[in-house]
Amino acid sequence: MRKMALDLRRAILPLWEALKLVATILVRRARGKPADYPRLIRRALERLGLTYLKLGQYLAMRLDLLPEELCEELSRLYEDISPLDFQQVKQTVEMELGGSLEQFFIEFHVEPVASASVAQVHEARTYSNERVAVKVQRPGIQPIFEADIRNLVRVAALSDALGISGTLSMAEIVAEFGKWTARELDFRTEGRTADRLRHNATAHEVVPFVYWQLTTSRVLTLQFIDGMSMGEIIALVRRGREDLVLARLPNLDLPRAGHHMAHASLHQSLVCGFFHGDPHPGNVLILDDNSVAFVDFGIFGELSDYHREVVARYIESIAVGDVGEAFRYFARLSTPTELTDLRAFERDVSASIRAWYLASKRPQATFKERHIGTYFGRMLAAVRRHHLRLGIDTLLFWRAMNALDFNAVSMSAHFDLLDELRSFFKRIRPGPAERLLDVLTDRHFQTDVAALTARAPLQLEEIVQTLLRNELGPLLGVQESADERSSDLAITRGLAAALVGISLTIAAVASHAGIYVLLSILGGAVLLFGFSLVETRQR
Numbered sequence: 001m002r003k004m005a006l007d008l009r010r011a012i013l014p015l016w017e018a019l020k021l022v023a024t025i026l027v028r029r030a031r032g033k034p035a036d037y038p039r040l041i042r043r044a045l046e047r048l049g050l051t052y053l054k055l056g057q058y059l060a061m062r063l064d065l066l067p068e069e070l071c072e073e074l075s076r077l078y079e080d081i082s083p084l085d086f087q088q089v090k091q092t093v094e095m096e097l098g099g100s101l102e103q104f105f106i107e108f109h110v111e112p113v114a115s116a117s118v119a120q121v122h123e124a125r126t127y128s129n130e131r132v133a134v135k136v137q138r139p140g141i142q143p144i145f146e147a148d149i150r151n152l153v154r155v156a157a158l159s160d161a162l163g164i165s166g167t168l169s170m171a172e173i174v175a176e177f178g179k180w181t182a183r184e185l186d187f188r189t190e191g192r193t194a195d196r197l198r199h200n201a202t203a204h205e206v207v208p209f210v211y212w213q214l215t216t217s218r219v220l221t222l223q224f225i226d227g228m229s230m231g232e233i234i235a236l237v238r239r240g241r242e243d244l245v246l247a248r249l250p251n252l253d254l255p256r257a258g259h260h261m262a263h264a265s266l267h268q269s270l271v272c273g274f275f276h277g278d279p280h281p282g283n284v285l286i287l288d289d290n291s292v293a294f295v296d297f298g299i300f301g302e303l304s305d306y307h308r309e310v311v312a313r314y315i316e317s318i319a320v321g322d323v324g325e326a327f328r329y330f331a332r333l334s335t336p337t338e339l340t341d342l343r344a345f346e347r348d349v350s351a352s353i354r355a356w357y358l359a360s361k362r363p364q365a366t367f368k369e370r371h372i373g374t375y376f377g378r379m380l381a382a383v384r385r386h387h388l389r390l391g392i393d394t395l396l397f398w399r400a401m402n403a404l405d406f407n408a409v410s411m412s413a414h415f416d417l418l419d420e421l422r423s424f425f426k427r428i429r430p431g432p433a434e435r436l437l438d439v440l441t442d443r444h445f446q447t448d449v450a451a452l453t454a455r456a457p458l459q460l461e462e463i464v465q466t467l468l469r470n471e472l473g474p475l476l477g478v479q480e481s482a483d484e485r486s487s488d489l490a491i492t493r494g495l496a497a498a499l500v501g502i503s504l505t506i507a508a509v510a511s512h513a514g515i516y517v518l519l520s521i522l523g524g525a526v527l528l529f530g531f532s533l534v535e536t537r538q539r
Helices: 002-030 037-048 050-060 068-074 086-097 141-160 170-185 187-199 228-239 242-248 254-272 305-319 323-332 342-361 372-385 392-410 417-429 431-443 446-471 482-510 516-536
Strands: 106-109 117-127 131-137 221-222 274-276 282-285 290-293 300-303 334-336 388-390
Touching: 002 037, 002 141, 037 050, 037 068, 050 068, 050 141, 086 131, 086 221, 086 334, 106 131, 106 446, 141 170, 170 323, 187 274, 228 282, 254 274, 254 290, 254 305, 254 392, 254 417, 274 392, 300 392, 305 323, 305 342, 305 392, 305 417, 323 334, 323 342, 342 372, 342 417, 372 388, 372 392, 388 392, 388 446, 388 482
Parallel strands: none
Antiparallel strands: 106 117, 117 131, 131 221, 274 300, 282 290, 334 388
16 A cells, blocks of 8 residues: 555656646747756756656667757756755665664765755764775665656556557566666676676776675775775866875876776676676776776666677677678667568668768868777667667676767877777787687686677678688689589688588687597697688599
8 A cells, every 4th residue: 555655656657747848848849949848858858857857768778769959958968966864874875784883984075075856975984994985875775766667667558458569568678677776776787896896807997896794785995095086087178187186196197097998898898708897988087107997887788699700790890891791790789560661771881881981081170080999889770760679788888888989089188089099909809810820829728618609690601701702702603614614613612611620619719628529629620721722623
């Protein structure tokens, strides 16, 4: 009964805001003024509180569903709200940790470092004299969130039953949003995210240590990171006040710091596949030694081996202007619907890639015109226009790349993200042959085996296509000579045997079978390689 009453109260608020929104738009139109509906929607979501503010942030990523101007406005949702009374903070910490505040902290600052819709952060010091940041969840938000989700589920079910959203399932979107937001409300999940990112961190990447003995689902205690946010640095550099930045960070070298930031972000996404999902300028800190630190781990993304490989190949292709290959990999990241016109989709996406490539070759083009990030939005708009769908983790990846792109464009006088991309791929992504040799010769080859076998399907496909294009082209034409036909057939059999041999080699190296089985498979591969040489020499 109590739940029903709460659900009813929470249902009235969005209905009231919706009526106000429609009335305001109608009045504006009657007066001949622009409706400016994106801004009105953003403000309504801010007034509705936590759940709808988070819904707006979630929808800001859905460029595959919503117009670009609305997504851009929703990305500005305001979260810096009035701080909690300190007694509420103290009560929450003591209830969660099971003792008085003084029992756990020798010092606990009354004024918060930051305050947002889910929690606020206070600086403190432990009895071992360690400086920490204590994130404390606002009281009472969990039952309100659950009530709002129940109401959204009801609305989604009605929308799907009436066919209001066409082929789009509102129930699936609400379920995904609920799962996406619920993990933000459990600070233990955020702590595990920080631990995992720290475990995978690069040499110049800092992720704060989690104090698990001082952490619960509603209180998160982290190592305090003393740095300067990219947001602060960008604002001061734009005002021409780099002197103020250097006063805070005397040893700052912006090109080096930019390199470390780009490398850390790309390493998270394209090497580890587990990445910070919200690296906006306020969540990225630069330290005095030019290291980069990430904070606030409520949102994270994870790409499968397959999707990581496809994304990497897409970026590699677009970076060198190979339009056909870039589209082929980009298309693999999306799912068409019955309304999708794949040819029109290919034309739109290919045109955007080609426009970027041509701009990148013009000496007079601005940095923004040349920059790869300029065209991410156009790609996602094409996905929406042609009714394709993207998974949330893929969208989070683009969000992370757009955040990196924003930082790069803002600091373009100091480093070029395109150069960083080329350098990154040259350093960490050798070709299939080099990777196979590394696997077979490295004493610690198991890590390379995992990477190789994850990429094998794509690599074998590419080998086949390359051979068909470059080596077997004559087979597609008219052959006058029987001897030539016989020779080409021998080549075909030899190449096929070589491909099978490659496949068996990969399978053997990746196998956990016994040594005799392993040797048998490798022996078969050697025989096939030998057969391929004999056949191709018959030409």
